[in-house]
Amino acid sequence: MGGRRTGGRRTGAWTRAFCLAALSVVAGAHANTSNGYNLPLGVTGLSRDIYALHMEVFWICVAIAVGVFGVMIYALVKFRHSQGAVPDTTLVHSTKVEIIWTVIPVIILVAMAIPAAKVILMMEDTRNSELSIRVTAYQWKWQYQYMDAAEGVNFFSTLARDSNFARQLRSGIDPKSVENYLLDVDHPMVIPSGTKVRLLLTSEDVIHAWWVPDFGAKRAAVPGFVNELWFKVDPGKEGIYRGQCTSLCGRDHGFMPIVVDVRTPDDFKKWVDEQKAAVKQAAAHAAAPPPTAQVLSTATN
Numbered sequence: 001m002g003g004r005r006t007g008g009r010r011t012g013a014w015t016r017a018f019c020l021a022a023l024s025v026v027a028g029a030h031a032n033t034s035n036g037y038n039l040p041l042g043v044t045g046l047s048r049d050i051y052a053l054h055m056e057v058f059w060i061c062v063a064i065a066v067g068v069f070g071v072m073i074y075a076l077v078k079f080r081h082s083q084g085a086v087p088d089t090t091l092v093h094s095t096k097v098e099i100i101w102t103v104i105p106v107i108i109l110v111a112m113a114i115p116a117a118k119v120i121l122m123m124e125d126t127r128n129s130e131l132s133i134r135v136t137a138y139q140w141k142w143q144y145q146y147m148d149a150a151e152g153v154n155f156f157s158t159l160a161r162d163s164n165f166a167r168q169l170r171s172g173i174d175p176k177s178v179e180n181y182l183l184d185v186d187h188p189m190v191i192p193s194g195t196k197v198r199l200l201l202t203s204e205d206v207i208h209a210w211w212v213p214d215f216g217a218k219r220a221a222v223p224g225f226v227n228e229l230w231f232k233v234d235p236g237k238e239g240i241y242r243g244q245c246t247s248l249c250g251r252d253h254g255f256m257p258i259v260v261d262v263r264t265p266d267d268f269k270k271w272v273d274e275q276k277a278a279v280k281q282a283a284a285h286a287a288a289p290p291p292t293a294q295v296l297s298t299a300t301n
């Protein structure tokens, strides 16, 4: 009796789990981006292409699953032993059947490979980029060195201070109270919208990987190699986009987030001018002769 009751409870749990899964599928079908059940649709042409590819393959998988399981379930029920079914051996080692079940999957694979190859070729095509940024990964931060029109802009991007304080053992700070906990940096990468941006990725120590899901952009940063990556954010989609290092790179792998601040080309130009002015000012300070002890003592008096 006891066993039966446990069985009943277990069935209940399975039913609940099934209902939850079914609900999540329904919820997933309604929204299209970043709903927690599917890939984000993203804000670049590449991310949308990747999403479309993913959905195409997904629906092919659904159709295959429905077909295969449908025939299987039908056969299991209709031709069950208790109904006196007799095995039909006419299809065993049938050349005709073997040709059919080889040709159909080949057609399906080719149908998936052609659009996938197109997207891969497009991802690799970094020609005609309008802004290049050299990205160097370190344990555990990123360095962004701008080229082209923003030549000279160069800074490190590290985990934001409040996240860094909260993450310390026994910090006494509730991580939930920190906005964008572990997903914020001191200096985000700033890029213009509607511009083909090319990243030249490398690493100074171990293998890291630069990834911003909303851009459909992810690539490894390998010491001694320069990998290329590009994206073009749609005009009108300016804002903050976040990502993370996605190659297990050591103790603080989880503490080197990526933040990209997408601005309009005009705002980006203003930002570049400010950065260049700041660099010039710093250089002027460094070049100025150091104050002598005499000057210093007069100043303090």
Ligand SMILES: [Cu+2]
Pocket: 137, 140, 207, 208, 209, 245, 246, 247, 248, 249, 253, 256
């Ligand atoms: Cu890393």
